[in-house]
Every structure is written in structure tokens, then in C-alpha cells.
Amino acid sequence: FFNSLSLHRIGHNYGTMSSMGGNPARGSVCMLLAFLLTAKCSTVSCFSPSASSNLFRRARLDTISHDVTQRKNKFITLDGIQSRSFPLFGVSSKKDDATNVNGSSEKKKMRKRSLPKRAVKIYTGYFSQLWTDTSTDARKLIAKDQATATIRRVQHLVQGEEYIDLHDGETEVARKKLLDACNELLDAMHVEEQIGDKSPTDTQTKSEVVVAEKESTSNPAGKKKGRSVLFGAVMGAVVACWVFSGSYLFTGIFALMTILGQLEYYRMVMNTGIYPARRITIVGAVSMFLTALFAPNLHQICLPMFGLWAMIWFLSMRRQISTISEIATTFTGMFYLGYIPSFWVRVRLIGQGSEPTRLATLAAPILEKLGRKASSLPAFLPKVVHLPITTGAVFIFWTWLCLAFSDVGGYFFGRAFGKTKLGEIAPAAGATSPNKTVEGVIGGCTVSAMLGVFGAWVQKWPYWIFTGALHGVILGLLGLIGDLTASMIKRDAGIKDFGNLIPEHGGILDRVDSFVFTAPYSWLVCAYVIPALKNFSRASVGLP
Numbered sequence: 001f002f003n004s005l006s007l008h009r010i011g012h013n014y015g016t017m018s019s020m021g022g023n024p025a026r027g028s029v030c031m032l033l034a035f036l037l038t039a040k041c042s043t044v045s046c047f048s049p050s051a052s053s054n055l056f057r058r059a060r061l062d063t064i065s066h067d068v069t070q071r072k073n074k075f076i077t078l079d080g081i082q083s084r085s086f087p088l089f090g091v092s093s094k095k096d097d098a099t100n101v102n103g104s105s106e107k108k109k110m111r112k113r114s115l116p117k118r119a120v121k122i123y124t125g126y127f128s129q130l131w132t133d134t135s136t137d138a139r140k141l142i143a144k145d146q147a148t149a150t151i152r153r154v155q156h157l158v159q160g161e162e163y164i165d166l167h168d169g170e171t172e173v174a175r176k177k178l179l180d181a182c183n184e185l186l187d188a189m190h191v192e193e194q195i196g197d198k199s200p201t202d203t204q205t206k207s208e209v210v211v212a213e214k215e216s217t218s219n220p221a222g223k224k225k226g227r228s229v230l231f232g233a234v235m236g237a238v239v240a241c242w243v244f245s246g247s248y249l250f251t252g253i254f255a256l257m258t259i260l261g262q263l264e265y266y267r268m269v270m271n272t273g274i275y276p277a278r279r280i281t282i283v284g285a286v287s288m289f290l291t292a293l294f295a296p297n298l299h300q301i302c303l304p305m306f307g308l309w310a311m312i313w314f315l316s317m318r319r320q321i322s323t324i325s326e327i328a329t330t331f332t333g334m335f336y337l338g339y340i341p342s343f344w345v346r347v348r349l350i351g352q353g354s355e356p357t358r359l360a361t362l363a364a365p366i367l368e369k370l371g372r373k374a375s376s377l378p379a380f381l382p383k384v385v386h387l388p389i390t391t392g393a394v395f396i397f398w399t400w401l402c403l404a405f406s407d408v409g410g411y412f413f414g415r416a417f418g419k420t421k422l423g424e425i426a427p428a429a430g431a432t433s434p435n436k437t438v439e440g441v442i443g444g445c446t447v448s449a450m451l452g453v454f455g456a457w458v459q460k461w462p463y464w465i466f467t468g469a470l471h472g473v474i475l476g477l478l479g480l481i482g483d484l485t486a487s488m489i490k491r492d493a494g495i496k497d498f499g500n501l502i503p504e505h506g507g508i509l510d511r512v513d514s515f516v517f518t519a520p521y522s523w524l525v526c527a528y529v530i531p532a533l534k535n536f537s538r539a540s541v542g543l544p
Contacts, residue, residue, distance in 0.1 A: 123256065126501050130263035134270055134278055146273050148189060155182050243348075243397050244389055247293060251345050255289045261508040262337050264498040269329045272493055276330035277310045284309070285338030292345035299346065303339045307331060336516065337509075343519035344396060350526050351391025357458050391459075395526045398455030399475060403514050406448035406476040407483070410436075413443020432488045436480075445476035461530055462537035471525065478521060479514035486513035 132138065158175050242253060262285055266278050284306030292299045310330050314322040418437030423430015425438065452472025456464035486509060490498065499507020 122501075123260075126499075127260060127263070130260065130267060130499070133267045134263055139270060139275055142270060142273065144189065148186065151182050151185055155179065158182075239400070240397065243400070244393055247345070247348050247390075250348050250393075251289050251293045254341070254345065255286045257508055257512075258285050258289065258337060258341060260499075260501070261512070262333055264507045264509050265333050265337055266329075268490070268493045268495060268498060269333075271495075274323070274325045274329055276326050276333060277313050280306060280310045280313055281330055281334045281338065284334050285342075288338045288342040289345055292342045293349070296346050296349065299342065303335060306334060310334070340516055340519050341512075343523045344515075347392040347396055347519070347523045347526050348390060349392055350395070350523075355460070357394060358460065359458055392526055394459060395522065398451070398459065399518065399522050400515065402448040402451045402455070402472050402475045403479045403518060405451055406444040406472075406479050407514060408444075409447030410440040410444025410476075410480070413446075414440025417443070428488075429484050432484050432491060436484075441476075441480060444480070445473045448472035448476035448479075462533045467530075467533065474521065475518055478518045482514045482517045485517070486510070 158178055242250060259282055262282050263278075266276060266281075269276060284302065287306070288299065288302045291302050311327075314327065314330075414435075414437045417439040420438040421430055421434070422436040422438055422441065423434065429436070449469040449472035452470075452475065453465055453468035456468025456471065461467050486498075490496065497506030498509040501507045502511065505511060
């Protein structure tokens with residue numbers, strides 16, 4: 001679906017904009033380097049459907065109802081899609097092999113047409129899972145589990161703690177009363193649980209995550225390496241086409257991803273016993289993306305307005321006084337997963353109808369061919385997704401490419417040459433990610449700088465060797481900060497991954513953590529720094 005929309009729009013741009021000094025060359029970046037984006041997904045870790053099956057289907061607590069488990073198992077269609085129905089993996093049954101060529105081609109067409117429906121089914125299923133995990137019933141179950149653990153801890157202390165003597169005089173009487181009260185509380189809670197028949201809540205607790213980690217690590221991930229590489233290539237192509245698919249589709253998909261990321265974050269927070277304002281922050285985050293698209297001048301007012309709305313809700317709707325942790329996690333989710341990433345939309349809008357890149361001549365035959373293939377699409381689609389390929393879109397592509405390969409370069413350099421632990425120069429960072437090394441950081445920044453130089457040359461930046469290298473190094477460092485920030489949050493919460501949408505890769509936040517803090521910086525560079533350098537370069541040579 002994404003490829004088809006992008007092909008139709010790129011072909012239309014090529015036919016209508018080339019004579020007007022448009023920018024059809026920007027689309028060539030998508031087609032020439034799309035598969036390079038796969039490195040982060042396909043090189044660092046392998047995609048293992050069997051491991052995903054263990055991660056999803058075995059890590060279930062006895063307190064989770066049978067109905068919810070059935071719904072989760074029904075949702076886990078990603079494994080089946082990859083091994084049974086996804087035509088790009090080249091997997092076919094014996095019955096398909098026995099059919100003729102015409103029948104096989106028809107089946108492939110049917111599968112391609114069903115891909116959008118399957119994508120929607122996966123998204124809605126994962127959204128339902130996250131929404132249930134953060135529901136009121138889930139909060140009640142978490143609070144009940146924490147209360148039970150606290151009561152049992154009190155029992156342990158007053159029954160026989162070695163260094164606490166409670167067996168003399170009046171203390172003994174109080175100790176027996178406290179033990180009786182604890183037993184009565186536990187019995188009452190057990191009776192309520194039996195009467196409620198373990199109300200259907202679906203909560204991913206820490207113990208569930210530990211079980212999931214054991215199951216996922218027990219299954220080797222290298223058995224289907226070829227399929228993993230192909231999956232990464234497909235995902236890279238989809239991401240590239242998404243970047244060049246037009247501002248409306250770019251913003252819409254970004255907002256949908258943000259909703260899942262917010263729910264992953266709040267599920268993690270709620271499992272620690274903190275209950276933020278979930279609905280308000282989700283609405284606020286989506287509004288920030290829409291405001292960045294349709295009213296960018298009002299974008300900066302969204303965060304304080306929805307922060308005010310959240311405080312009004314805490315004061316008027318809660319039955320008890322909200323804690324500092326609840327308020328802080330609410331604002332963190334709104335800022336970290338809403339306001340900062342929405343700057344990518346503002347970057348996407350910069351520079352419509354600007355000059356072509358240096359890859360214009362290479363893009364021409366490809367765009368012409370793609371434009372002919374896209375002629376079969378419905379006529380209404382260009383009205384929805386057609387917007388010019390902007391300077392910001394090309395900038396986003398090269399920036400994300402630098403970030404992806406910075407992570408890959410850091411991994412391989414650290415593995416080959418890493419001797420100095422990052423904790424030796426930054427103790428907190430080393431404790432957050434013990435495997436990271438200084439050599440890995442240098443290697444990641446070096447790879448990012450090399451791609452930054454090439455991207456600056458393609459985009460015709462002034463002083464492109466210096467500006468591209470500096471841009472790549474800064475991106476590498478900001479990506480490292482984003483990665484360490486997400487790792488620090490997960491380590492404090494006692495979990496390995498934010499979610500389980502992509503087996504062996506985690507959830508949405510596990511894939512985009514390096515891209516969060518680079519958004520405001522990228523907007524500043526693309527909107528102000530590069531234009532200022534271009535004006536200075538023209539003035540220095542006497543051009544108007």
C-alpha cells in the first residue's frame with residue numbers, strides 16, 4: 001500500500017514538476033538507498049518467528065483470564081504472515097507448487113491486495129492489547145498484586161525476621177494482632193478474586209516479562225537469517241517510501257505510531273504502580289502532530305495547553321491526591337513521545353519546490369518507469385497523498401540513514417575494537433548500558449559522519465565536507481543519548497523491551513529511541529542553519 005501510493009505520487013511529480021524546475025530527484029534517494037535503512041533491523045539482531053511465538057504465547061500469568069489469552073493468540077498473526085502469507089518471503093505450500101503459473105500469479109495478486117488489511121489487523125490487535133493492558137481493570141489488578149506482596153512482606157517481618165525481636169511483652173500481643181489482620185486481608189482478597197472469577201484483565205507484569213525474556217533467549221535467532229535480512233530490506237523500503245509519501249500520509253502514520261508508543265510507555269509505568277493521565281496525553285500527542293502539519297506557528301502552544309488540561313483532570317477527576325510520580329510521568333510521556341517527535345512533521349514541510357539534488361539524472365528513468373506502473377491506482381489517491389517532495393523529506397531520509405548506520409557502526413566497531421567501557425568516563429551511562437564502549441561510540445559517529453558527508457554532497461550543502469561530517473557526528477551522539485535514555489527507563493522499570501510488536505526487536509519505542517532527540521536539532525539545522533550557510537556562501541562569492 002505504501003509503495004503504491006509513493007509510486008503514484010513520485011510518477012506524478014516526475015511528469016508535472018520537471019518542466020517547472022521541480023524536484024523529482026528527491027525521489028531517487030528513496031529508490032537508490034532504501035534498502036540501506038535495513039541495517040539496524042537486519043544486522044544487529046535476527047528476526048525469529050519461532051521466538052516471537054514463545055514471547056507472545058507462553059509468557060502468560062495464571063491470573064490472566066482465558067478469554068484474554070485467546071484474544072492475544074488471535075492477535076498474533078505476524079508470525080503467520082511472515083511464514084505463511086507474506087509473498088515477499090517466497091514461502092509457498094506444496095499445493096501452490098502443484099498449480100500452474102497463472103494460478104500462482106493470481107494468488108500473489110490476492111496476497112498483495114490483502115496486505116493493507118493484514119497491516120490494519122496487526123495494528124488494531126496490538127492497540128487493543130496495549131489499551132487493555134492500561135485499562136482500569138489492569139490498574140486494579142496491578143494494585144492488588146502490589147498490596148498482596150506488601151502484606152506478605154509484613155508477614156515475613158513479624159513472623160521470624162532474624163534481626164527484629166517482637167516476642168516480648170506487649171510487642172507479642174501486637175505482633176499476633178498484626179498477623180491475624182494480615183491473614184484476614186489475604187483471605188478476603190482471595191475470596192474476592194474467586195467471586196470475581198479473575199476479571200478479564202491483560203496486564204504485562206514484571207514476572208511475565210522475565211518469563212518472556214527467558215523464552216525468547218532460549219530460542220536461537222540465527223535459524224532464519226535469510227528471511228530476517230529480507231524482512232529488514234522490506235521494512236527499509238517501506239520506511240523510505242513513507243518518508244516520500246506526502247505530508248498527510250507521513251503525519252498520519254507518525255501519529256498512529258505515536259499512539260502505540262505512548263501506550264507502551266504507560267503500560268510500563270503502570271506496572272510500577274504509577275497511574276498517569278493516559279487519555280489526555282494520547283490526545284495531546286496526536287494534536288501536536290496535526291498542529292505541526294496544519295498550523296506550525298501554533299505548534300509550541302500545544303504542550304503547555306495539554307499540560308494544563310492534565311492538571312485540571314488530576315484536580316477534578318481523581319478521588320485522591322495525585323503523586324509527584326503520576327504528574328511527572330504524564331508530562332514526560334507528553335513531552336518525550338509527543339512534542340519532541342512532532343518536529344519531524346515540521347521538518348517534512350520545509351522547502352517545497354526547491355532545486356533538484358545531484359542524483360536527478362539517475363532518478364529520471366526510475367521515476368518514469370514507476371510512474372507508468374502507478375497509473376492503475378484509483379484517481380482519488382493523488383488528492384490524498386500528493387504533495388511535493390520537499391527539502392525536508394530528503395533531509396529526513398539522510399538523517400535517518402545516518403542514525404540507522406550509526407547504531408550499526410557502533411555495534412560492529414565496539415565488537416571488534418571495544419576495550420574501554422563507556423562507564424569509565426560516564427558511570428551512569430555505563431550502568432545503563434554495560435556493553436557499550438568508547439570505541440563503539442567513536443565508530444558509530446565515524447560511520448554517521450561518512451554518510452553525512454555523502455548526504456550533504458547530494459543535497460548541495462555549502463562546505464559540504466565540513467557541514468556533513470559535523471552533522472553526522474552530532475546525529476551519532478544524539479542517537480546515543482536517545483538510546484541510553486530509553487535503556488535507563490527500561491532498566492528502572494525492570495523490563496527488557498517496551499513491547500512485543502516486532503519479535504526479536506521489541507515494540508515501537510525500542511525501534512525509534514535513537515530518533516527522538518534528533519528531531520528538534522534536525523528542524524533547527526534544516527530550517528535555519530543550512531539556509532544561513534547558503535546565504536553566506538552566495539554573499540562571499542558576490543552572488544545575489
